[in-house]
Each structure stands twice: as C-alpha cells, then as structure tokens.
Amino acid sequence: MAPVRSISWENNRLRILDQTLLPSKIVYLEIDRVSDLAEAIVHLRVRGAPAIGVAAAFGVVLAALRSSAENMPEFKQHLRHAANLLASTRPTAVNLFWALDRMDGVVDAYPGASIRELAALLEKEAAAILEEDRNVCGRIGEHGAPLLRDGFSVLTHCNAGALATAGIGTALAVIYKAVQSGKTIKVFADETRPLLQGARLTAWELGQAGIDVTVLCDSAAAVILQQKKADCVLVGADRIAPNGDTANKIGTYGLAILAGRHDVPFYVAAPSSTIDFSIQSGREIPIEQRDFREISSGFGVQTVPDGAGIYNPAFDVTPHNLISAFITENGIQRPPFKKKNNP
Amino acid sequence: MAPVRSISWENNRLRILDQTLLPSKIVYLEIDRVSDLAEAIVHLRVRGAPAIGVAAAFGVVLAALRSSAENMPEFKQHLRHAANLLASTRPTAVNLFWALDRMDGVVDAYPGASIRELAALLEKEAAAILEEDRNVCGRIGEHGAPLLRDGFSVLTHCNAGALATAGIGTALAVIYKAVQSGKTIKVFADETRPLLQGARLTAWELGQAGIDVTVLCDSAAAVILQQKKADCVLVGADRIAPNGDTANKIGTYGLAILAGRHDVPFYVAAPSSTIDFSIQSGREIPIEQRDFREISSGFGVQTVPDGAGIYNPAFDVTPHNLISAFITENGIQRPPFKKKNNP
Numbered sequence: 102m103a104p105v106r107s108i109s110w111e112n113n114r115l116r117i118l119d120q121t122l123l124p125s126k127i128v129y130l131e132i133d134r135v136s137d138l139a140e141a142i143v144h145l146r147v148r149g150a151p152a153i154g155v156a157a158a159f160g161v162v163l164a165a166l167r168s169s170a171e172n173m174p175e176f177k178q179h180l181r182h183a184a185n186l187l188a189s190t191r192p193t194a195v196n197l198f199w200a201l202d203r204m205d206g207v208v209d210a211y212p213g214a215s216i217r218e219l220a221a222l223l224e225k226e227a228a229a230i231l232e233e234d235r236n237v238c239g240r241i242g243e244h245g246a247p248l249l250r251d252g253f254s255v256l257t258h259c260n261a262g263a264l265a266t267a268g269i270g271t272a273l274a275v276i277y278k279a280v281q282s283g284k285t286i287k288v289f290a291d292e293t294r295p296l297l298q299g300a301r302l303t304a305w306e307l308g309q310a311g312i313d314v315t316v317l318c319d320s321a322a323a324v325i326l327q328q329k330k331a332d333c334v335l336v337g338a339d340r341i342a343p344n345g346d347t348a349n350k351i352g353t354y355g356l357a358i359l360a361g362r363h364d365v366p367f368y369v370a371a372p373s374s375t376i377d378f379s380i381q382s383g384r385e386i387p388i389e390q391r392d393f394r395e396i397s398s399g400f401g402v403q404t405v406p407d408g409a410g411i412y413n414p415a416f417d418v419t420p421h422n423l424i425s426a427f428i429t430e431n432g433i434q435r436p437p438f439k440k441k442n443n444p
Numbered sequence: 445m446a447p448v449r450s451i452s453w454e455n456n457r458l459r460i461l462d463q464t465l466l467p468s469k470i471v472y473l474e475i476d477r478v479s480d481l482a483e484a485i486v487h488l489r490v491r492g493a494p495a496i497g498v499a500a501a502f503g504v505v506l507a508a509l510r511s512s513a514e515n516m517p518e519f520k521q522h523l524r525h526a527a528n529l530l531a532s533t534r535p536t537a538v539n540l541f542w543a544l545d546r547m548d549g550v551v552d553a554y555p556g557a558s559i560r561e562l563a564a565l566l567e568k569e570a571a572a573i574l575e576e577d578r579n580v581c582g583r584i585g586e587h588g589a590p591l592l593r594d595g596f597s598v599l600t601h602c603n604a605g606a607l608a609t610a611g612i613g614t615a616l617a618v619i620y621k622a623v624q625s626g627k628t629i630k631v632f633a634d635e636t637r638p639l640l641q642g643a644r645l646t647a648w649e650l651g652q653a654g655i656d657v658t659v660l661c662d663s664a665a666a667v668i669l670q671q672k673k674a675d676c677v678l679v680g681a682d683r684i685a686p687n688g689d690t691a692n693k694i695g696t697y698g699l700a701i702l703a704g705r706h707d708v709p710f711y712v713a714a715p716s717s718t719i720d721f722s723i724q725s726g727r728e729i730p731i732e733q734r735d736f737r738e739i740s741s742g743f744g745v746q747t748v749p750d751g752a753g754i755y756n757p758a759f760d761v762t763p764h765n766l767i768s769a770f771i772t773e774n775g776i777q778r779p780p781f782k783k784k785n786n787p
Contacts, residue, residue: 123749124746124747124748124749124750125745125746289755290752291663292637292739292747292748293663294635294637294661294662294663295661297747300739300740300747300748300752301747301748301749304748304749304752305749305752307752308749308751308752313753314752314753315752315753315754315755316739316740316748316752316753316754316755317739317754317755317756318637318638318662318694318695318739318756319637319661319662319663319695320634320636320637320662320663320694320695320698320699321694321695321755321756321757321760322698323695323697323698323701323760324694324697324698324757324760325755327697327760351661351663351664351667352661352662352663352664352666354666354667354670355663355665355666355667355698355702356663358666358701358702358705359698359701359702362701362705396635396643396659396660396661397643397659399743400742400743400744400745400747401743401744401745402468402743402744403467403468404467404635404640404643404644404743405467405635405643405644405647405659406466406467406644406647406648406651407467408651409633409643409647409648409650409651409657409658409659410656410657410658410659411658411659411660412632412658412659412660412664412668413660413661413664414664414667417664417666417667417670
C-alpha cells in the first residue's frame, strides 16, 4: 500500500498529476511557467488546499528562476506579479495565501541577498513547505488513526487524500495510517458533484492503495447513515475559522447535519495552516462561485436547458458545533483555536 | 403558460415524450408493442409514478389490441403475460401495480364479454385512468397552491411535474396553479443525481412554462436552506405507506432532514393512488437498486475507476414525522391515511 505522489519538484520544474483526467488517464504535467501553474490551479489540475499551497510556493520559485530581471527592484516586481497571479486563482483555500505569505517572508528576511541567492532561498523555502506538508500529513494520519476501530466504515466527501496534498492526505491520511497499522477499513466516497472528486480521485487513490471503496451519489449519503453503514464521517477543510467554523467542498455542511442527526461522529482533518487567524468566524470566509458549465455540461453533454439559472458555490461553511473533533498535526483538537499552538 | 403533455393515446398507440433525450432533444415515441413499452419504462423514457401507472394501463390495451388470440383463455393469457412483463419493470412506484390491478378488475368484471368487447372495455379503462390522472393533478395543484404565497421560492427534487404524469404534475402542479392564480414563484431544482431529472426535466418543463428556475447540485440544497433562500420544499412520491412514510427519489430523505433542521416546511404532493394500503410502514417498501453505470459512466464518460464498488439505490424512504403535510386530490392531508377516504 503506497499512496500516490501527486506533486513534486524535479529538475527545476513542478511535476503534478493532472487530476482533471483521472480516473481514465494518468498524465503528469511538467510545469515551468507561473502562468501555466495558475491555469492548472484554476482548472483544478492541481487541487486540494494543502497541495495548492505547495504548488503556489513553487510558483514563486518558477518566477524567480525564470526571471530576466537585472536588478533587485525588477526581480521583486516579478515575484510580486507572480504572487498576485497565483493569489487570484482561487479565493477560499487559505493555504494558498499562507504559502505565498511565507515566500514573501523570505524576500523580507534577506534584504542583502543577490537575485541568485534569493532565488535559491525561495527554492529552499518552497521545498521546506512541501516537506512540512508531507510530514504534517503523516502526523495527521498518526493522530487520527486511533479514532478508527478495526472494521470501521468511513464516509468521506470530495478528496482530502494524497491527491490533495504533497503527502498522504489529511482525511485519507487517517485511513491510510489505520490500514497500515493492520486495521480493516472500508470507505464510502460521495461522488461529490459537480466535479466528482470523490468518484474520480478518492476512489482512484484508495483503489491504488488496495483499500475497499464504494462510490455513491451525494444524495445517498443520508441512507448510508440511516442504515448505520458508516461509523464516522471524515472530511478535509479549505479554511477553518478560529471558532471552528469550517469551509470545505459544497455538500459538507449538509453531511455534517445528517451525521449529527444519526449520531455519527463528524471529523475534520486538516493541517493547522488551514486555520485562518485573521478572521473570527465562518461568516468571513469568501466562497468561490464557479463556472455554471461545471453543472450544465460537466460531462460534455448538456444536462441543463438553456435559460435556466445555475447556482454553483464550490464550498460551504459547516458551523463548529456540528464538528465532533479536528484532527491536525498537533493532535485531536477542539476550538477555539489559539495562534500560539498553531503557528 | 401551458405545461407540456408528455403522455397521450393516439391512433391506438401510446405517444410518449422520450425523457432520456431532454433537454437537448424533443422526441416523441409512438409505442405499439408491450415489449417496447416495458423497455421504455425500464430505461426511464417514461417515468414518474403516475405516468408509469397510466403507461402500464395502456400497455395492457396494446396487448389486447395486438393479440392474435382466437379464444378467451388464450386472450387472457396474453393479457396476463403483458401485465407480468410490465409489473417487472420497476418495483417501487405503487401506481404501476395499482393501474395493472384496475385493468385486471375489468377482465374480472365482464366474464361474458367477447375478446373484441373486452379490448374495448380495457381501452376505456386506461383512458379513464389517464383522464383521472389529469384531473387529479389539477386538484392537487388547486389544493396545494394556497400553501405558496406570492413571492415564494420553492425547492424541489427530481421531477414531479407534467413529465411525471398525464396531467400537470403533482409537486409542480402546485407551482403551476399558484402561478396561474397570479403569484410569482421562483423554483430551485436539485439536479438529482444520478440521472439528473431535476436539471434535465424539471428545469426544462418549468422553463417551457415561463417559470423562473435555478438548478443546483443536490449537495448545495443545504446552503439554500441555510441562507433562507427557499420558503418550502415540495416533492412528489413513488409510494406512501398508510402511516405517511414516503418513498421518493434518492436524496429526498436527506432533504427532509435538512428542511426540518432549518424550519422550512416539507410537503409531499401525490395522488391518493400512491398510498399503498397493503403495507403498514415504509420499511415494507421495496427499493429499486439500479445499474451501477448510471453513476460510473452516466454521460458516456467514465467517472469512477474500475474496481470501485458503487451503491445506487433509486429511492429512499422519508419517515412521516419529517413531512409537514401531504397534498392529494382530496386536500391537505396528514397520516395515518384511511382507505375509505382514499379509494
């Protein structure tokens, strides 16, 4: 059992598994331009809050390495331009802004460095962010695995796995670690409309790792819970407010209500970098509205008549009181979150 | 505003609008063989509990008209064979069995009739079932319309409209009648995976009638309710137990929980023929499991990897206590239902 590696830095290029083509095609993209990376993030070729953070960090590195700037002000302008482009790709996942802030911090920390030195330092920082993410995924898995007993069935939504991180995932890391420790775990994966990350990605990566997975329509999750077929619900997060309100893939909020109604624990697994200390509650989290065509012709076939309105929010916000516990690299936590324990 | 007419009997043929091709193509099928009708029901070319009942009744007529039987026992065998084939198409909607029972009753009621006379009597009964359904739809609409105030937004799931009946629908009849009485009504339509009846059919028929409709993924309904964008939820039913437990399209149960959680009324609109007095509660309703390919490659594109399990129940059962009221042709009703008022 070896979870797939979806993002890596090789020969000065960012290598990502193109997630729009799964499960039918396995295609790795070698990205060496910031604009290509921005396109890849917007079109979800790389996706998942932690993976977007890692990718954005390397986007700044690509800008640094490819810069033709001959003086420091020009170089910094190139970096800023790249960071702005990357920041504009997707509004909800806070890891994106967190990673760009860290890259920015490197520039500020070395005012005397040359262009060449700064480029090397930025590459080192991005590599550190990637390594930390891998490490954090492992620790999330270790902390969460004891929550899953041998024989448990876990219901999950969207993809919070190896495909969403540089490591073994967040929600799925918990499953991978439980399985590695010898437990038998069965997974129910919501297909997750409109882009079917559950069907296309979660089912694919769990299958690659030899884990038993069953795909269902999002609307069938209530029946799985009604029939006591799932022992817990386990999802990732795109942004967590300090009070515990959590933005995640559209459908998570309803699923949390359904889990509570059926007395099934509802866990959120995420790195602490997902917590946004600049806000107070979920009300302040911006929700990305995506192209209506994801719903009206997502499979290449028109499924909504012309003239109908379409509502396509990519995320929703689950209030903290519906979440049984948070699994971070620092352990099982409950809000409110304090900045000192979550750097 | 004129709701579409999806099923009619013309020149000894059953004319149905092929619902698998909507919204991109409007194709009417002229069916004159029972086997073609059975195929059309299995593949949801004609669908919706009331429409299936009407179609099945005419299926028996087709068998009678096309029979080459030279004596009554042979003729009755032909009819029985047709009824058995039709009864085997779909297990959940009770209207199918109710309509076949009525056709059976005609055969029993005229023991002295000739083959020709019996065929004519069967055609008359099927025409009566169709006419009654049209009439019942109108009455459901009339009874339900006062529940919708001017300016209301209604959230619906699947298609319980003109495309699901011989008339103007059940849930959508309420909307059509409210609009006809001068009210402005806005509709949110769950797309309704896996077969997207909400996106393809409900949005199409409401659009044809000039009613404002917005399509959303099933998983976004919770947000619509959270944001108080819907004033009520209104759905149809495939089978109702006398205690009020209601089988309807997969996703209805979860939606009922979400409506209750947000203090939004949840109404079921259905003809009284949908009530099954042969059972006690929803536990006895058989739930159709449909082909996994509806989920794995529903639109000609593979969206689930080989090897993954797939769970595809077509219906779920909503317990009666989650349903605010039932709208039938006899008025606004609450369970338990008694047979005497619901023949």
